[in-house]
Ligand SMILES: Nc1ccn([C@H]2C[C@H](O)[C@@H](COP(=O)(O)OP(=O)(O)OP(=O)(O)O)O2)c(=O)n1
Ligand SMILES: Nc1nc2c(ncn2[C@@H]2O[C@H](COP(=O)(O)OP(=O)(O)O)[C@@H](O)[C@H]2O)c(=O)[nH]1
């Protein structure tokens with residue numbers, strides 16, 4: 001990995017964290033943000049799943065953790081994000097970082113090693129809505145963690161570890177809360193408004 005300072009502070013413009021519960025619709029909204037704004041989308045879950053698919057030793061360890069609905073070690077995710085950001089730092093208009101930070105410490109380490117985010121998007125969804133969407137997605141996703149038992153654990157962990165992240169950034173005034181209960185386009189219009197407010 002090249003020296004971090006290349007990717008520190010003003011070099012990384014528009015870092016947007018997308019932190020919400022599983023099944024709240026982050027992935028769906030991220031696609032629309034990329035189409036409209038051309039930001040670089042980095043999904044921490046996708047990066048981890050790519051490592052699992054590679055069949056590496058590290059991937060096997062990650063797979064076991066993710067199947068249980070737990071969080072993988074902090075440094076693993078952060079290194080992957082950092083590598084992906086450095087690879088795009090010269091050409092990117094901004095980074096949309098999906099599924100990160102998942103716990104307050106992940107946010108603190110990101111700032112130490114990479115930089116401060118300009119916005120934290122948070123889709124507020126009811127537990128019932130998240131479970132319903134994930135169970136439906138599980139019919140076709142092939143994801144080993146889209147099953148009833150793991151979904152329950154992911155939700156518990158979300159309330160315990162991830163919700164405090166929102167409070168942490170609320171103190172800085174960069175959180176935009178978005179209501180999940182409308183259509184995909186209704187949710188997106190709230191997302192777009194939050195991003196436009198950055199300019
Ligand atoms: N910063 C992160 C991101 C992900 N993971 C692990 C735990 C998650 O359960 C799994 C899958 O991550 P996703 O972001 O894909 O999972 P979600 O549960 O949020 O589902 P999705 O975003 O697809 O709804 O990877 C992690 O440990 N640390
Ligand atoms: N009704 C409704 N369903 C949605 C919306 N956004 C996503 N979904 C569905 O909910 C499921 C989870 O969405 P996904 O984007 O994978 O959520 P993520 O887990 O937060 O990344 C998918 O099957 C989507 O089709 C929405 O705004 N409204």
Ligand SMILES: [Mg+2]
Nearest residue numbers: 026027043045
């Ligand atoms: Mg997703």
